[in-house]
Amino acid sequence: MLSFLLDARDWPAPPFPFKRTNLLLHLLNGGLLALLLARLGRLAGYAQSTAWRADLAAVLGSTLWLLHPLFVSTTLYIVQREAMLPATFTLLGLLLWLRGRELMLHGGSLGGSVWILAGLGGCTVLATLSKANGILLPVLALTLECTSLGAASSTTAPLPELEQTSRRHYRLVAALPILPVGAAVATYLVYAGWLGMAEGITSTRPWTIGQRLLTEPRILLRYLDLLWLPRPFTPGVFNDQIKASTSLLQPLTTLPAAVAITGLIIAGWLLRRMYPALALAILFYFVGQSIESTTIPLELYFEHRNYLPTMPMFWPLALWLCGARLRQLRPNPQPRPITTFRLPHLPEIAAHYRGMSKAVLALLIVGGLFLMTHAQASLWGNSRDQALLWARLNPDSPRAQAYAAQAEMSTGRPQDAIIRLQVALARNPDEAQIALNLLAAKCQLGHIDEATFGYAKRALEESRDIGGLLASWFGRMIEQSNHPTCPEMNLDGIERLLQAAIGNASLMSIPGRRQDLYSLLGQVELARDLPVRTLALFNQALDQRINASTAFQQAALLGSHGHAAEALSHLDHYAAVRQKEVKPDSGMPRLNAWVLDRQHYWDRELMRLRTTLTQDLQRRASPHP
Known part of the structure; x- marks a missing residue:
């Protein structure tokens, strides 16, 4: 609400300044996301051989997110600045945390502690003041630690004693905001669910907390459908037609959706060492949805809930399109046997055409997203249509x-x-x-x-x-x-x-x-x-x-x-x-x-x-x- 003073100090006020600020904020978030993905790419080892590919993948991954038509409603629906600002402070907080983490792991305990506490402490406060799901920032940092960053550390040689001490110091400092916040969020969500089941919820909701929990897997799959099969026009802000699930078989899609979401979460955890970027995209999304898509009796469906959780979602695709290595190699991998019969230059030729095909595909995807976003934004300029x-x-x-x-x-x-x-x-x-x-x-x-x-x-x-x-x-x-x-x-x-x-x-x-x-x-x-x-x-x-x-x-x-x-x-x-x-x-x-x-x-x-x-x-x- 305080940020609206940037746009107007009297009411009623014209909408253009508010929308302009929202657009600038969306562009800022895209830039911060590119910096974060580039930093993760280097720390996770994707840039060991071809740094430019990892950096290009960071830019492409943030561009795919920035141009996605699903986020037009978040940007142009003025009040959804409350969904954008937590993303801004979350990105800033993660960047500060990564800087502090690097300093601490290289022996800079005092400076690293300041950066970590500023990122996971100060930015969490600012993100939470923007919207309640900003409190997830430390938990999202833990998600990065368990996926991309954890996979990189597992493939390195044993650390010398000094670095082991620095790592222990880092874990101690990082645990100060991460563990209490994570425990508090989990406790609150369990309490909200118990309270809703024991005492009921507001009369404005035609469903129970139990029915909401059964319904949300269907909603999450609908979100993923819109994210990975984008279309120029989305259902928009009116979603009161969605019927709650009343059992695992009513409607019939309830049980398959629950199984699919559970399978994705398990797959994300199992893939965190071998395919860390893919695991990050999966687990970051579900952690980011944990407050608005579980036991708190909000409306069942809203597009803007995907704004923050999807930020690293397109990074694995971007890494693949840019030719960066998706799979994390184990230390000292066994050399491949040398085959006697090999056509000269054939692998190089195949790799060249494969790279050209990926470049064309990347341009087509970016162009398609641009056109769909333009169509969606134009629609937001014509209220009758x-x-x-x-x-x-x-x-x-x-x-x-x-x-x-x-x-x-x-x-x-x-x-x-x-x-x-x-x-x-x-x-x-x-x-x-x-x-x-x-x-x-x-x-x-x-x-x-x-x-x-x-x-x-x-x-x-x-x-x-x-x-x-x-x-x-x-x-x-x-x-x-x-x-x-x-x-x-x-x-x-x-x-x-x-x-x-x-x-x-x-x-x-x-x-x-x-x-x-x-x-x-x-x-x-x-x-x-x-x-x-x-x-x-x-x-x-x-x-x-x-x-x-x-x-x-x-x-x-x-x-x-x-x-x-x-x-x-x-x-x-x-x-x-x-x-x-x-x-x-x-x-x-x-x-x-x-x-x-x-x-x-x-x-x-x-x-x-x-x-x-x-x-x-x-x-x-x-x-x-």
């Missing part, structure tokens, strides 16, 4: 269909939106976002029939949780109620829908949704110019989840409609129940609340708002000159 394509690629996604319908309505094609939404509603009759958008589309034509109203009421009565859609959609409708596009969307029609939502036991079990609903009903009464009823509903809304922000917003609404006395009464109610306000207990929300308390922010805002309302009340009470 993007919405329609995502709806076509995700036919069972309610979000994708609602988004496409909004694009059609915004371009004056409500009939197309109605056809789309009616098909989607038949598949998902309890999806409020579809039903409410169907209302809006019918209203744009000038009339809403009773059947459409019935669909919307049913969806609001049965929907699990529609998040911020309640406040945003109904808020817009209330604002337009004085001059509605169609007569049915007047205040009475809006209240009918809100009462249907209040009858939804699932929604009413969530304090935030109860607060939204009572506050919206208060806004309806405010639009009717009934301040006393508005005040009662606003007080009831505040009691559901006491917080200063809600109290001030509702008081400001009352004041802006000329009801300063009721607004002051609402602030009095907030002052009476303020001691019951629940503060965030963890994470950045807790830190934010602590900073605001230290600055007395809410006290100053309360005083300012009271002063403004009091002055307004006095001005209205005084006789006009």
Whole structure:
């Protein structure tokens, strides 16, 4: 969030500066990845005979990652800077760690310790402040140690006593951040899984933790399909159509996917000595996915989760295309027997044409990725075409269909939106976002029939949780109620829908949704110019989840409609129940609340708002000159 100040200091702001910074950050990550792969290539022994091939492979491997069309959504979806910054700090941390490792192994204990602790300590903190999966940095360093770097050390001659001492010092220093962080991450993931199974998870998720664990192997294979069989257009950001696995055989792909993922992890571990780059690509990927694709109840699927874990994924392919040795040789290999019959220069000729073929193949791959990424980026520059394509690629996604319908309505094609939404509603009759958008589309034509109203009421009565859609959609409708596009969307029609939502036991079990609903009903009464009823509903809304922000917003609404006395009464109610306000207990929300308390922010805002309302009340009470 702090990095957004590079792009804007006021809101709303144009998107271009944010996207430009994201693009520069993506390019920076590509450069850092090339440096890391080149460093690994030298330390792992790939550059012993032909250093330029290993360096070229590092550049090619980072280019394949940089140009992959799957990461267009990460780069151009502004908020996914939270996925890019951890990658930046992880790459920096690994480079610092490698520098410290080299110094320590050559006797520079003090300098090496500083570099290692800066990389695995300082950069881990910065990466974690960007996003939680940044805490994996030390574990990823351990992955490098167990694969590429470990394989190189296993093929060298016995170390002299001084180097053995340096290696012991290095392991001791590196263990300080690696072991506690690795143990903490593993413990937390196990605890999150146990807690989710024992106590359940949020009502917004239509699956359990056990079902999520069964589903994620299928998701990971889908990611790998998109990574190794790239295509110009990906499903995008709407993935709510994915159904969770309910058993190993439901759906049938669950068990084969679990076996395949387990086999890949085992293969990565077994290949770590003989094919270290390949093992690194496999194990780095699964370690990088360990937080977002296991027991934490996040949404099942998102493309941006592949940004960091895939960084060394294309390095083995690049090594092969550049003619570098993929297989790690054992010390003192047995010489091959010399054959008597050998055609002169034939191996050299074959090697030449093989190298030419690989060069052509590398150019074709890079060119293909470039064209696909260009097509994907161009699509992100056209929101209407993007919405329609995502709806076509995700036919069972309610979000994708609602988004496409909004694009059609915004371009004056409500009939197309109605056809789309009616098909989607038949598949998902309890999806409020579809039903409410169907209302809006019918209203744009000038009339809403009773059947459409019935669909919307049913969806609001049965929907699990529609998040911020309640406040945003109904808020817009209330604002337009004085001059509605169609007569049915007047205040009475809006209240009918809100009462249907209040009858939804699932929604009413969530304090935030109860607060939204009572506050919206208060806004309806405010639009009717009934301040006393508005005040009662606003007080009831505040009691559901006491917080200063809600109290001030509702008081400001009352004041802006000329009801300063009721607004002051609402602030009095907030002052009476303020001691019951629940503060965030963890994470950045807790830190934010602590900073605001230290600055007395809410006290100053309360005083300012009271002063403004009091002055307004006095001005209205005084006789006009």
